[in-house]
Amino acid sequence: MVGQRYDQGAEALGTHPAAPTPRPDVVLITIDDAGFNDVGYQNPSAYSATPNIDRYSSQGVRLSQYYGQPSCSPSRAALMTGVWVHRLGFQDSEVSAYSNFSTPLRYATIAERLKKLGYATVGWGKWNIGHCAEAMLPWNRGFDYFLGYFTAAIDYRTRATGRNYTHGGVDRPLYDQLEGWASTGEWRKPEDVFDETYDSLLYAKKAAAAISTADGPLFAWLAFHGVHADNDDSKNITDNEIEPGSRGLAELRRGLANATDGRIKFAEAMYVVDYGVGLVVEAARDANRLGIVIVHSDNGAMPCTYGGPTADVPGSNYPLRSGKFQYFEGGVRVPAFVYAPEILPTTGVYRGLMHHVDWLPTIVAGIAGGDVSKTDADDLGIDGVDHWAWIKSVRVEDDSPLLAAPLDAVGPRDEIVFDISTAAYNLSYGTDSAPKDLRLPYADAIIAYRYKHLKLLKRHTDDDAYYRPDRGYLPNCTAMFCMMNRELYSTQEARCDFTDFLFNLTEDPLEQNNLADHPHYRHIRRDLEDKAKRHFSRAFYQPLNHISRSSVDANHAFYKAGDVIVPWGGEPKSGCELVY
Structure with missing residues (x-):
């Protein structure tokens, strides 16, 4: 059962108390495993699979010294809480189907903080920071509504995890997709999204619809599945599936005629993400509520793919060193920009040192005017710093994205x-x-x-x-x-x-x-x-009991829910522990 602290104040989307002053909508778009070299504006020598991202970034502020963690779960933990991963116990812990941990519940997420400011909060896509107990689920951590998955990787169409679980001595396929609502505390396996719709496109369309119809200030987190390198032949898509009558994919393939098969597949997956970004931005513009759109990758790309040189979707961090799972620049320095044409006075490049942890104070305090001071539950506060005034002060300049920050970099962060x-x-x-x-x-x-x-x-x-x-x-x-x-x-x-x-x-x-x-x-x-x-x-926290291990309780819960990953505990005896 959901504890009392998660029941209090849960309201349906669009019924939040009015904020005392007008606050802009904020759309936070997280791309999965897009490397430094995977967006057109940082790789002008290649045929671009990201025309929308290139255009919006040129009309906004590009973040040339933006960093994340080197893999998915640590990146999302830092992003949602504004806290360094060595304080969260997420140093390198990737959440998989049986993981018994989450980010500590005492750390309020961006969504929890914005709800207190009158924002409606919605999300789609990859959660990946804990799910074994109901208190860890996104609709119990600040989101009014969330549709998505909890593990690192699923099939883009079937939502299959690619692994089986055992119940009653029988191996059964395991899927990963839930949706839930804070207003009722209900969650379900949404059968209607198990229809083999390509999920990057599904999430983008649902986000665009929600943005078009939201009431009051809105915080939306669109955490794309793309371009995570899941070995899945069914991810091949057609122009009619994206935009009937379009020839975009055909033109993309012609432009990449000399590329490896893997890079062509990657470009197709990236093209869908880019199309989704455009869908969301233009829906907001058409609804006359284009506020602030933030686009970034979670970590560096994975150039070494399960399917080898001709399969899967290998990303690229070139010319940066290394890739995902490593702390060289290729693993942690990622593309990012802010697009807010009616709010940002100028366009250009922000050279200040910035990390995932900085979005919480930048959004909550800098953009929404909220308070991110220390709380009773966490007397050390957050680690992020507010960059909004610095981003707004950027002046137009011609800057190579490879230029490192000067010795005295502009901006509030130095480490x-x-x-x-x-x-x-x-x-x-x-x-x-x-x-x-x-x-x-x-x-x-x-x-x-x-x-x-x-x-x-x-x-x-x-x-x-x-x-x-x-x-x-x-x-x-x-x-x-x-x-x-x-x-x-x-x-x-x-x-x-x-x-x-x-x-x-x-x-x-x-x-x-x-x-x-x-x-x-x-x-x-x-x-x-x-x-x-x-x-x-x-401050340091790294428990040695964080594991991902099959359990009878978990398998029974998966079976009851229809072969889908769901929470199964909340007590140590269940193999799932609540950490406050």
Whole structure:
């Protein structure tokens, strides 16, 4: 059952108390696994699969120093709460079907904070930050309505997870898609969206309809499935499915005639995402409620795909180093922009250092005029900072997106704490046969930290590559195989060497020159290590009991719900724990 704190104040979409002053609609669009090189405006030499994104970004403010976490769940945890992942226990934990954890419930989400300001709050797409108990579900964490899925990957059409579960001694297919409402506390398996509609298009159409008909200020989170590299032949789409009579996909394929099969498939998936962005923006414009649209990727692209060089949808971070699951620039530096033609006075490039955690205060305080001060439940407050005044002050300039921030970058942020981890391997992939959980001393902790133009990586995967978009890579490339520097199981340990890195990103934005052992940088390295340790000393949370392990309770709940992932507990005995 949903606890009392989640029942109080839950209202139906459109029935919120009026805000004391007019507040703009905010649409936050999260693209899944789109790399630095995957949007046309940052890759002008290639045929662009993102005409809408290119146009809106040129008429808005591009964020040239925007960062996320290197994978899906940590990125969403930071985005929704405004808190560094080493305080959330989400250092590298990916939520899968049986994960027994979520972001701690004491941290209010963007949606929870905006509801208090009179916003209606709706969402579609990938949640991926906890679902094993009802209190963790999006409609109990601030969203009036949410339609989406909870795990990392599903079939774009059938919503199948690609894995079976066991009930009554029988293997059964497992699906992932629910919708729920805060007003009633009800949730259901929505049979009408299991009709093999391509889900990136489905979510965009539903978002466009909601924006067109909303009453009062609206916060909408559209968390696309695309362009996550799920090996799924059914994701192939047609122009008639998108826009009858269009020749867009045919033109796209002609423009990519010399690309690899994988990159053509990626471009098709990205084209649908771009079309969805356009659908949402133009629906808001037609309804005369075009407020602020924020578009960003969650993490870097995955160039090493399950299907190999000719299958799947390999993204590209080129010329940045490495990719998803790694803390090199290719894994964490991602495309982002703000489009608000009636609110932002100018267009241009914002060079300030910015991270996912910054959207909560930027939206709640800077845009909506709310309060993000410390709460009784969390006396350390949030880690994000408000960039809105800085974004609004951008002046038109011609700027290469590869330029690193200057030494004294404009903006309120001067550091990013990507990761502080004292666990010996990726806890989210634990199994019954996995080694015993091991806590490392802080001296051996895994650290990823940036201060101004300097970036320190301790115990990071060694010698990860630069992946070209004109080649295909199998999944045993370093960025995929070492999975966030954590999987030290005996079968993989020999493949993953670890070392320390220090980069000057102003002089070396492509991370080609490791300064970790340079004599002139010894004192700088010590200073960065001290700064990171102060964050560790101030607040750190990384439980060793975060696992993703099959349970009888979970399987029984999945069976009762019709072979779909649903919450199954809320108590330790159920294998699902509420963390407040």
